[in-house]
Amino acid sequence: MKGLKSLNQLLWLQRSLVRMRWYFLTRFWGMDIAKSSVYSMSVKFDRTHPKGIHIGEDSYVAFDVAILSHDMVRAMKVDTYIGDNCFIGARSIILPGVKVGNGSIVGSGSVVTKDVPAGSIVAGNPAKVLQSNIKVGRFGVLIKEEAAKVA
Template sequence: MRNTQRYRVKEANSLWQIYKTVPFWKVVKNFIIIQLARYTPFLGVKNWLYRTFLRMEVGHETAFALMVMLDIMFPEKISVGKNSVIGYNTTILAHEYLIKEYRLGSVVIGNEVMIGANSTILPGVSIGDGAIVSAGTLVHKDVPAGTFVGGNPMQVIYTKEEMENRNNQDNLLDHE
């Protein structure tokens, strides 16, 4: 189960009530910053924009590829550790608006995490240090450290131990 907080709504669906949950001008500012960052080829500039204007935690030497789409409503609920790669056109959400409720949840991405292109990360998910997320994956639950996951729905491809064995075998081959 994802770690989200649920907020019930009584009137129309929760998206119709968006500006009761988040200020309009915050959304406008976040939209502009995110769109600028999506197209800039300068990784340091992106990280500065995210830290300065969106209040995100972004680790040293983390790389957001072109077209990464961050949560426009609550980007401050996203944190990414150091030396991680967020692949092209990945979407990271910290909210979901439903019919009778909306949900908010922090997204925590660890250090040295690789997220493949066109992945979607749902609110309330943690991705452990050294994990690998295959391209096109729907990350709908936590990913343990060092694990290789992929697919829709997401499944474990290799556990941390299996990944360590593969890396050890690769290192042996490199030294032959």
């Protein structure tokens, strides 16, 4: 095992690839993604209406999340917003036209069908508000005194 490298040693490569993808998504597809946001390479951004994707500053979107901005059945092309300092959990789906308020957390595997108020934790299918008036830091990390209340 002496020759194996830690995956953390390749973090620079992952960040470089995400930065290149950001450039492509914002310049070629016209998405509104803040430069300080972080997202997994496996996030599915809707390319049917790419200009309808908006992600705020210091937000984190985990792996296999789908962010939609169109609905073929209802012939809708709408804007979908994720605010500043949000965390979107793995394998969540954000439906078209939804606004996730600043400082909110979306639990893993959630299906967000309605707007999420700022400073809220939502989870489930469909996502429901579990807690309001939370305080988060950068990338939607729950502040310690808030974490004690949730537990």
